[in-house]
Amino acid sequence: MTSPLKVAVTGAAGQIGYSLLFRLASGALLGDRPIELRLLEITPALKSLEGVVMELDDCAFPTLAGVEIGDDPEAVFEGVNLALLVGARPRGPGMERSDLLEANGAIFTAQGKALNKVAADDVRIGVTGNPANTNALIAMTNAPDIPQERFSALTRLDHNRAISQLAAKTGAPVTDITHMTIWGNHSATQYPDLFHAEVGGRNAAEVVGDQAWIENDFIPTVAKRGAAIIEARGSSSAASAASATIDAARDWLLGSAEGDWVSMAVVSDGSYGVPEGLISSFPVTTSGGDWSIVQGLEIDDFSRSRIDASTAELAEERAAVQELGLI
Ligand code: NAD
Ligand code: LMR
Numbered sequence: 001m002t003s004p005l006k007v008a009v010t011g012a013a014g015q016i017g018y019s020l021l022f023r024l025a026s027g028a029l030l031g032d033r034p035i036e037l038r039l040l041e042i043t044p045a046l047k048s049l050e051g052v053v054m055e056l057d058d059c060a061f062p063t064l065a066g067v068e069i070g071d072d073p074e075a076v077f078e079g080v081n082l083a084l085l086v087g088a089r090p091r092g093p094g095m096e097r098s099d100l101l102e103a104n105g106a107i108f109t110a111q112g113k114a115l116n117k118v119a120a121d122d123v124r125i126g127v128t129g130n131p132a133n134t135n136a137l138i139a140m141t142n143a144p145d146i147p148q149e150r151f152s153a154l155t156r157l158d159h160n161r162a163i164s165q166l167a168a169k170t171g172a173p174v175t176d177i178t179h180m181t182i183w184g185n186h187s188a189t190q191y192p193d194l195f196h197a198e199v200g201g202r203n204a205a206e207v208v209g210d211q212a213w214i215e216n217d218f219i220p221t222v223a224k225r226g227a228a229i230i231e232a233r234g235s236s237s238a239a240s241a242a243s244a245t246i247d248a249a250r251d252w253l254l255g256s257a258e259g260d261w262v263s264m265a266v267v268s269d270g271s272y273g274v275p276e277g278l279i280s281s282f283p284v285t286t287s288g289g290d291w292s293i294v295q296g297l298e299i300d301d302f303s304r305s306r307i308d309a310s311t312a313e314l315a316e317e318r319a320a321v322q323e324l325g326l327i
Helices: 015-025 043-059 097-118 132-141 156-170 204-208 211-223 225-233 239-254 301-323
Strands: 005-010 035-040 064-070 082-085 124-127 151-153 181-183 191-193 262-267 279-287 290-293
Touching: 005 015, 015 035, 015 043, 015 239, 035 043, 043 064, 082 097, 082 132, 082 239, 097 132, 097 301, 124 132, 124 239, 132 151, 132 262, 132 279, 132 301, 151 279, 156 181, 156 191, 156 204, 156 211, 156 239, 156 262, 181 262, 181 301, 191 211, 191 301, 204 211, 211 225, 239 262, 262 290, 279 301
Parallel strands: 005 035, 005 082, 035 064, 082 124, 124 151
Antiparallel strands: 151 262, 181 191, 181 279, 262 279, 279 290
């Protein structure tokens, strides 16, 4: 039998953790292959995390091979194959995700260093905690021995939101929507791209046939969905964020669907004019645990200006964390 995959989750006693752990443990990530959970929290949250572990026990999941918890990243990350870095403060009403840079950035310095020291050689690291792209950059920079392509930040939630909005607009089932792309930052500047997306194999922008809807409705709805949820729920998205975290990790480890692509924020090699070294969202295909940026897409002036605006924001965030001494 294949050995269990060791999966670390940080912020495991938080809201996203409460959705994520049960789905990971029940096979949503790897089907029948067992997993072992390594859960990291800050010391004051360990008691609450113990309660969550009691609940995990009570589910008697056949695919859960073990659970360890702790507040020391080096102990918790020892030998992990996948690290889902969720633990970070969420924003409240009226805040932008970048307002969290100072509060959350330092978490990713320490965790990057710990992963560098003790994670398994094949580790893959997915960052959900906000501001996700720049936190991933911080972790990556602080883990010089881990190949840069093992880090990614979550824009899959935005990707899924874009699919759902397009499905609602066109009346097509979500399964008919392919080739969706989120470009740039997981922030209000992100660019959900309908010019390469398809509905039942037809170009999505042509099917919609309404540039005003794309510009004034679709793009802002997707880009500001996180804020709309905070406004409605009083706290930030959790179950959908957990679901997207699993979608992203599953596709990364097991491969994306044949003939389609997904959105992942990964280190830029300069593709599509995105400055090298930024963690920016691209259309990617994945196979065998590796991703590659889809090449050769034509970018018109409208898309160019949107991609440039979002990557300029990422460059500003990088400068800010440089200033803070985090990278
Ligand atoms: P939460 O406040 O409910 O939980 C966060 C948990 O992280 C807390 O239990 C806290 O104790 C823990 N934590 C804080 N510092 C830690 C550290 N150094 N090590 C380990 N754990 C630590 O928040 P949440 O709703 O679960 O959201 C978590 C993060 O995910 C937030 O930053 C939120 O903005 C972000 N988020 C991202 C996306 C995305 O699409 N990328 C979507 C939703 C939420
Ligand atoms: C989201 O997109 O729902 C999360 O990033 C939470 C937030 O602050 O918007």
